[in-house]
Amino acid sequence: MIGDLDYYRALVDKCSHCALCEAVCPVYLEDMLETHVARARIDIINQTLYKKSMPVTPRVREIIDRCLVCTSCTQSCGAAVPVHEIIITARHALYAGKKQNPLQRFFLKDMMEKRGIRGLPAFLLWTAQKLHMAPKGFPKVSLRSFDSTYHGTYMPEGRKRARVAYFTGCATNTMQTDTGVSVMKVLALNGIEVVIPDGLMCCGIPALGEGDIPTAQKLARNNISILAGLEVDAFVTDCTSCGMMLRAEAAKLLPADDPLLLKALELSSKIFEVTDYLNTIGLSAKPGPLQGDFTYHIPCHRGWTGTLNEAPLKLLSQVPGLNYRPMEEPEKCCGAGGAFFMDYYDLSQKIRTHKVNDISNTGAGLLVSQCPGCRSYLSVGLDNKVEAVHPLTLLRRAYGL
Amino acid sequence: MPANTALPKTLGKDLGQLLGSSKVKTDAEDLLAYSSDATRYYAQGKPDAVVLSETVDDVCKVLKYADKYGIPVTARGAGSGLSGGSTPIQGGIVLDMKRMNRILEISKGNMTARAESGVVLANFHRAVEKEKLFYPPDPQSMDVCTLGGNVACRAGGPRGVKYGTTPNYVLGLEAVLPDGSVINTGGISVKQANGYNITQLLTGSEGTLAVITKVNLRLLPLPPERKTLVMVCDSAQIAAETVSQIIYEGAVPAVLEYLSVGAIWLMNTYSPIPVAQDGQAYLLIELDGTPAVIREDEEKIKSIAQKMKVREVKVIEDAGQAAGIWKARKNLSPLVLRVFQKSISEDVTVPRDRIPEMVRAVSEIGAELGVSASMSGHAGDGNIHPGVQLLEVTPELEKKAEEAIRRIIEKGIELGGTVSGEHGIGLHKSDYIEKELGPVQIDLMRRIKHAFDPKGIMNPGKIWLEKKP
Numbered sequence: 071m072i073g074d075l076d077y078y079r080a081l082v083d084k085c086s087h088c089a090l091c092e093a094v095c096p097v098y099l100e101d102m103l104e105t106h107v108a109r110a111r112i113d114i115i116n117q118t119l120y121k122k123s124m125p126v127t128p129r130v131r132e133i134i135d136r137c138l139v140c141t142s143c144t145q146s147c148g149a150a151v152p153v154h155e156i157i158i159t160a161r162h163a164l165y166a167g168k169k170q171n172p173l174q175r176f177f178l179k180d181m182m183e184k185r186g187i188r189g190l191p192a193f194l195l196w197t198a199q200k201l202h203m204a205p206k207g208f209p210k211v212s213l214r215s216f217d218s219t220y221h222g223t224y225m226p227e228g229r230k231r232a233r234v235a236y237f238t239g240c241a242t243n244t245m246q247t248d249t250g251v252s253v254m255k256v257l258a259l260n261g262i263e264v265v266i267p268d269g270l271m272c273c274g275i276p277a278l279g280e281g282d283i284p285t286a287q288k289l290a291r292n293n294i295s296i297l298a299g300l301e302v303d304a305f306v307t308d309c310t311s312c313g314m315m316l317r318a319e320a321a322k323l324l325p326a327d328d329p330l331l332l333k334a335l336e337l338s339s340k341i342f343e344v345t346d347y348l349n350t351i352g353l354s355a356k357p358g359p360l361q362g363d364f365t366y367h368i369p370c371h372r373g374w375t376g377t378l379n380e381a382p383l384k385l386l387s388q389v390p391g392l393n394y395r396p397m398e399e400p401e402k403c404c405g406a407g408g409a410f411f412m413d414y415y416d417l418s419q420k421i422r423t424h425k426v427n428d429i430s431n432t433g434a435g436l437l438v439s440q441c442p443g444c445r446s447y448l449s450v451g452l453d454n455k456v457e458a459v460h461p462l463t464l465l466r467r468a469y470g471l
Numbered sequence: 472m473p474a475n476t477a478l479p480k481t482l483g484k485d486l487g488q489l490l491g492s493s494k495v496k497t498d499a500e501d502l503l504a505y506s507s508d509a510t511r512y513y514a515q516g517k518p519d520a521v522v523l524s525e526t527v528d529d530v531c532k533v534l535k536y537a538d539k540y541g542i543p544v545t546a547r548g549a550g551s552g553l554s555g556g557s558t559p560i561q562g563g564i565v566l567d568m569k570r571m572n573r574i575l576e577i578s579k580g581n582m583t584a585r586a587e588s589g590v591v592l593a594n595f596h597r598a599v600e601k602e603k604l605f606y607p608p609d610p611q612s613m614d615v616c617t618l619g620g621n622v623a624c625r626a627g628g629p630r631g632v633k634y635g636t637t638p639n640y641v642l643g644l645e646a647v648l649p650d651g652s653v654i655n656t657g658g659i660s661v662k663q664a665n666g667y668n669i670t671q672l673l674t675g676s677e678g679t680l681a682v683i684t685k686v687n688l689r690l691l692p693l694p695p696e697r698k699t700l701v702m703v704c705d706s707a708q709i710a711a712e713t714v715s716q717i718i719y720e721g722a723v724p725a726v727l728e729y730l731s732v733g734a735i736w737l738m739n740t741y742s743p744i745p746v747a748q749d750g751q752a753y754l755l756i757e758l759d760g761t762p763a764v765i766r767e768d769e770e771k772i773k774s775i776a777q778k779m780k781v782r783e784v785k786v787i788e789d790a791g792q793a794a795g796i797w798k799a800r801k802n803l804s805p806l807v808l809r810v811f812q813k814s815i816s817e818d819v820t821v822p823r824d825r826i827p828e829m830v831r832a833v834s835e836i837g838a839e840l841g842v843s844a845s846m847s848g849h850a851g852d853g854n855i856h857p858g859v860q861l862l863e864v865t866p867e868l869e870k871k872a873e874e875a876i877r878r879i880i881e882k883g884i885e886l887g888g889t890v891s892g893e894h895g896i897g898l899h900k901s902d903y904i905e906k907e908l909g910p911v912q913i914d915l916m917r918r919i920k921h922a923f924d925p926k927g928i929m930n931p932g933k934i935w936l937e938k939k940p
Contacts, residue, residue, distance in 0.1 A: 086805045086814070087511040089551035093593070093614035102570050103496070103504075103523065104550060110504035117503060129498045148741065148805025 072155050072322045073162045073283035075119060082120060082156060084149045085112045091153070094142040096403040096421045106136055108143035108153045115160045126164065134160050135169075136414065138407030139279045140370035155322065161281025169280055174409075178280075182272040182289060186244030187211055207411060209245045209446040216243045216250040217266065224254060224264045231261035232303045232351055236344075237293070237316065239309040240272050241442035249442065252466040253308050253344055259355045259469055260348065267296050273312040275371075278319060279408050290320040291330055298333040305337065306344040308460055310378070310440045311408075314371040317341035343440055345461050346381040357468035359391040364464070365434040366394065367425070367448065368401045369441035382438055382461035389468040395432040402428070406447035419451075426451040438464065478563075479540055482520050486564070489532045496521040505565045508552040509612075512813060514898055516560035518545070525570045527645065527653060527684045534682065535651035537564055537928050544649075545930045546678045548589065548620030551612040553816060554897025556624060556677045560932045566682060568619050574598050575685070582690045583642060583659045588619025588683045605693040607634035607725075610893065611801045619683045625675040627893030629726040629757075629800070632718075632851025634691075636893055638674045645685035646673055649924045659687045672919070677895050678930035680923040694759035697725070698769065699793040702776055703750035703783040707731070707834065710752035711827040713779040714850040718823050722771040726757035727851025728800065729830075734847040737806040742795030746785045754781075754850070755800065803847060811843070811860040813869075817876055818900075819883030820854040820892030832882045833857045840871045844879070854892035857883075881906070896934045904935055 071077050091108035092098055098107035105114075114133055117124040124130070134157060143153045161169070170178060180191045187195060195211050198204040216238055234257070242250045257264050274289035293316070297305055307313040321334040342350070364386070372379050379401075386392055405411060405421030429437055429452060437458040439445050445458035452458070479485060483497035496502070497520050506515045519542075524530050537544045543563030550557055559565050571589035578584065579602055586595060592613040599606050609628035610616055616626065622644065627636035643657030657663055657670035673681055704710040710729055717727060730738070730753040738744060746753070756772065758765045769786070776784045787793045799806070807814040821829045830846060837844025837859070848856030857879045859872045880890055880903050890896070890903045905913050913935050923929070931937075 083812075084808050086509070086808045087507065088509045088805045089549050089612065089615050090802065090805065092549055092551075093591075102567075103501070104567065105496070105501045105504040107504075110500075113503055114500050124499060124503070127498075127500070129500050133500055146802075148802035149808040 071325055072278070072319065073159055073281075075159055075163055078152075078156050078159055079120060081151055082112055082116050084151050085109055086149050088148065090146065090148065091143040094146050096138060096140060096142070096405065097136055097417065100417060100420050105133055108147075108151075111137065112151065112153065112156060115156060119160055119163055131164060134164065136417070138370070138403060138405075138410050140403045140407060142370060142401075142403065145373055158278055158281050162283045163281075165281050178276060181240050182274070182277055182285060185217065185238070185270055185272055186215055186240040188215060188244065192244060207415070207447070207450065209241070211245055212247050214247070216247040220250065220254060221266045221268060224258060224266075226258045226261045226263050228354075229261050230263050231354060233263040233265065233301075234304045234306050234347070235265045235267060235297060235300050235302045237270065237273070237297070237305055237307045237312055238266065239307060239312040239442065241446075242308055245446070246442050246460075249308050249460040249463060252460060252462040253306075255471040256348075256462050256465050256469065257344075259471065260351075261354050262351070265300060265302060267300060269296050273315040274320070274323075275311050275315040276408055278315065278323075283323065287323050290315075290323050290334070294320060294330050294334045294337060298337055303340075304347055305341045306347050307341070308344050308440065308462065309442055310343055310369040311371040311443070313341055313343045314374045318374045342375065343378050343381060345385045345440065346375055346378045349377065349381050349384050353385075353388060355469065357389045357465060358470060360389050360464065360468050361391050362436055363393045363395050363432070363434040364436035364438050365397045365429055365432040366400055367397070367404065367429070367437060367439040367444055369439055369444050370401075370403050371441065372401065382440065386438065386461055386464060389465065392464070392468075395434045397428040397432050399428065404444045404448050404451075406443045408443060411447060418447075422447065422451045429456060436464065478519055478542060482542070485536065486520055486522060486533065489536060490522065490529050494523045494525065494529065496523070505547065505550070505559070505567070507558045508550045508555060510553055510555050510558070510899065513555050514558050514560055516558055516562060518559040518565040519562050521565045521567060523567045523570050527647065530566065530647045530682050530684055531651040531653065533564060533566060534647055534649055538649050538651065538926060541926050541928060543928055543931050544682070546619070546623070546682045548617030549591070549612065549615040551616045552620065552624060552897065553818070553894045554624070554891070554899050556895050556897030556930070556933055557620075558898060560898065563928070568682075569617060571684065577602055577604065578659075579604065581659060582692075583661075583687060584690055585659065585685060585687050586618055587685055588617060588622070590618045592616050592618060592621060599690055600693055603693045604690040606640065606688060606690055608637045608640065611804070614801070618686050618688070622674050622683055622686055623677050624895035625893060627849065627852070627854065629728055629849050631849055631854065631893070632727045633723045633725045638671060640689045641670055641674050641686060642689050643687035644670055644673055644683050646681040646683050648681050649926065649928055653684075654681070657687065661689060675895070677897060677933055679920055679933055680929060694725070694761075696759065696762055696765055698758045698765050699787040699796060700756040700758070700769070700772070701744060701746045701785045701787065701796070702754040702756065702781045703747050703785070704752045704754065704781050705750065707752040707830050708827060709779060709781060710754055711830040711850070713754060713776065713781055714826055715824050716775050716779055717772060718851065720771065720775060722768050722775065724756045724768065724772070724851065725759040726755070728755040728848065729753075729850030729855050730755055730847045731845040733845055734803055737809065738796070738799035738803060740809065741799040741802055741806055743792070744796055744799070745787070745792065747783060750782060755796065807858070807860055811862055813861040813864050814858055815872060815876060816856055816858040817879060818854070818891045818894040819857060819880055819888055820852070821883050821886045821888035823851070823853045825886040825888070826850055826853060826855065829855065829857075829883065829886060829888075833879055836875050836878045836882070840875050842868065842871050842875050844875050852892070853888065898933060901934060901936050
C-alpha cells in the first residue's frame with residue numbers, strides 16, 4: 071500500500087544501482103548532480119527512513135521534494151522498482167500531508183474535495199488574475215464550472231453504441247471547461263451515451279504527490295464508490311493523470327482488507343483515456359477536413375494502457391488535411407509536474423525550455439496533449455504562439471461542432 | 472604507494488574557494504550518492520568531497536590541490552561501471568565529469584569527432600548519425616555512460632563482434648596529469664607513429680594515471696540499413712556451436728548475442744519477443760550494411776542455422792518491435808533483479824572457437840555448486856558475460872557464488888581468455904589480473920603508474936591489489 075514504509079522495504083532493496091534512470095530524470099538532467107536521480111534518492115530514503123543510519127536533514131527533504139513524480143524512472147526501471155511510489159511514501163513519512171503552507175492547503179483542499187476551485191476561492195483567484203495579482207503561473211480559472219452546466223445523463227445522436235461515465239478532472243472542470251465540451255460533443259456524435267455522476271471529487275493525484283495519503287484515500291474511496299455503482303461499458307477521462315490515478319494507483323491506496331479494494335480493481339480495467347477508448351470502439355462519424363500541422367507531447371503520466379501513448383495520433387490520423395510533425399523526444403517532461411512549477415519556478419522553466427525548443431523546431435501551429443497541466447504550462451512557455459489543445463478539441467473542429 | 476590519508480580539515484572550503492562553491496558538494500547525502508558505481512553490493516567508499524567540474528581548468532585546479540596534500544582523486548562519468556572502478560574506496564575527491572558534455576567537432580571530411588569526456592554516449596551516437604556517420608561502441612549503459620568512462624575502461628558492447636571496442640576508435644586524448652599539467656596525446660590523424668602510444672596507454676587506465684578531459688574519435692560511414700534476427704535453439708551447445716560456425720564461415724553480423732532461456736523470459740516481460748518460448752538458448756543477431764550485403768549475410772546465416780540444426784530463425788520485420796527487443800537487451804542486467812535478489816555479472820572473454828567449452832563449463836560449475844550460473848552476452852566476440860544469480864542472499868550462498876565466479880574466471884584464463892573483455896579490472900578482478908598477466912607485467916604496470924602518479928593519488932586501490940609491505 072502506498073504510504074506504508076514496510077510494504078516498500080524489499081522494493082527499495084531491488085534497486086540494482088545500474089544508473090539507467092540518469093537517462094530519463096528531468097531533474098537530474100538539469101541539475102547534473104547524481105544526488106538528484108532515482109538511485110540516489112532511493113539510497114537516501116533507505117539510509118534515513120529504513121536503516122535510520124542517517125538523520126533526516128533539510129537536505130534530505132530537499133532531495134525527496136525535488137522530484138516531479140513524473141514516473142519516468144519507474145516506467146523505465148529494468149528492476150521494476152516503483153520509484154515514484156517510494157518517493158510518495160517517503161513524503162508521507164516526512165510530512166503526513168502537512169507540507170504546504172496554509173494558503174496552499176486551503177486552495178488544494180478546496181480543489182480536491184470540490185473537483186476544482188469553486189465558490190469564493192475561485193472568485194478571489196479570478197479577481198486576482200484580472201488584477202495581475204495571482205500566484206505566478208497559476209492557470210486561468212473559469213467562474214462557471216463545467217459540471218454546473220453538464221451533469222446527469224446525455225443521450226447520443228443516432229443509434230446508441232455504448233454508454234460511458236465521464237470522469238471530469240479538476241482542470242477541465244474549472245479551468246479548461248472547453249475540453250469537457252469537446253468530449254461531450256464528440257462522444258455524442260459517435261453514438262456514445264455519457265453519464266456525469268454527481269458527487270465526484272478530485273481524482274486525488276495532487277494529494278498523492280504531496281504524500282497526503284489520508285486525503286488521497288478519502289478521495290479515492292469516494293470516487294470508487296460512486297463509479298462502481300454505475301452500469302456503464304467504460305469510464306473515460308480526458309486527463310492522463312486522473313486516468314493513471316483511477317486505473318493504476320487508486321487500488322494501491324487501499325489496505326488489503328478494505329471492502330472497496332475489489333471494486334477498485336474491477337473498475338481499473340474499465341478506465342480509459344478518451345482517445346484510447348474512441349480507438350477501441352472506432353469512430354462512427356467521419357471527420358471532415360482540417361488544415362494545419364500538429365505535434366504531439368506525450369504526458370508523463372502515460373503508458374497505463376498499452377495503446378495510450380499512440381492513441382491521439384491514431385485518432386487524428388482520420389482527420390484529412392491534418393499533418394503530424396513529430397518532435398524530438400515527445401515523452402520528455404514539460405516541467406510543470408502539477409504544482410511543482412510553483413515551488414521550483416526556475417528549475418521547471420529550465421526543463422520547459424528544452425520542450426519549447428523541440429516544439430518550435432517542428433514548425434507546427436498546434437500542440438496536442440492529453441494533460442491539462444502540460445497544455446497550460448507549455449502555452450505560457452510558447453507565448454501562445456502555438457495553440458495547445460486536447461486531441462478531442464481538434465476532432466470537434468473537424469466535425470464542425 | 473597509498474595516498475596520504477591526512478585530509479586538510481578545510482577541504483570543502485578550499486575547493487569552494489578554488490572553483491566556486493556551487494561546484495563542490497560535501498553534504499553527507501551527496502557523498503552517499505557518489506559512494507559506488509553500479510556494483511554497490513561489492514564495495515562502497517564515501518568520498519570526502521564531490522567536485523562537479525565544468526572546465527579543464529577546474530580539473531587542473533583540483534589535481535594540483537590534491538597532489539599538494541596527497542588526496543585521492545577518483546574521476547567519474549555516469550557511475551554505471553561494473554567493476555567498482557569509480558568507487559572511491561580510499562575516500563578523497565570524486566570528480567564528476569558529466570557537466571563537461573560538449574561535442575566540439577564532428578568532421579565529415581576527416582571522419583573524426585572531438586568531444587569533452589562527459590558527453591553521454593547515446594547523445595554522441597545521435598549527433599554523429601545525423602551526419603550519416605557511425606560510432607560503433609555500444610555498451611548497454613549507452614543512454615547514461617560517458618565517452619570518458621568508455622575510454623578509461625575500454626568499453627565494448629554487442630557491436631564488438633564486427634566493429635571492435637572503444638580502443639579501436641580512440642585517436643587522441645586531452646588529459647590532465649596529477650600535477651595539473653595538460654597533455655594532448657595522439658591527434659586526429661588516422662595513422663600515427665609518433666613515439667610511445669600514450670593515447671592507448673591512457674585508454675583502459677581506469678583513472679589511475681590521468682583524468683581524461685577530451686577525446687578524439689574515429690568514425691565510420693553509417694550503415695544504411697539494419698535487420699534483426701532471433702534464432703531459437705534446442706540446446707545451449709547448439710547455440711554456442713552456431714556462434715563459432717558463423718564466425719568460422721566469415722559471416723560477420725554487427726551483433727551476435729547469446730541469450731539463455733532465462734534471459735529471453737525476462738526480456739519478454741519488458742518487451743514482447745515473437746518467438747517460441749520453449750527453446751533452450753537463443754541467438755539475437757543484427758545485420759547491417761547495404762540491402763545487398765544484408766541479403767547475402769542473411770542467406771549465409773540461415774544456411775548455417777539449418778546445418779547446425781537451429782530450430783527457428785525469425786526475422787523481426789517490424790522496426791518498432793526490433794527496437795523493443797534491443798531496449799529489453801539493454802535492460803537485461805537490472806531485469807534479472809525482477810526475479811533474483813542478487814546478480815553478479817562477470818566479464819570473462821574467451822577465444823571464439825572456445826565458446827562451446829566455456830558455455831559447458833559455466834553450467835557445470837553452477838550445477839556442481841548448486842547456484843544459478845548462466846551466460847548471456849556478446850557471444851560473437853567471445854564475451855558471453857557469465858553470471859551468478861541468487862534467489863536469496865545468505866552467507867552460505869554468497870560464499871558459493873564467490874567460488875563459482877572464481878572457477879569461471881580461472882576456466883576462462885585456462886581457455887586462453889582474459890578476465891575482462893570490456894568492463895575493466897577495477898576492484899572486482901584485481902585478485903585475478905596477476906594470474907593472467909604474471910608478476911613481471913604487474914610490476915611493470917606499477918612502475919608506469921609511479922612515473923605518472925608518484926604520490927599515488929589517482930584512483931588508488933584499483934586494477935591490482937595494493938602491494939603488501
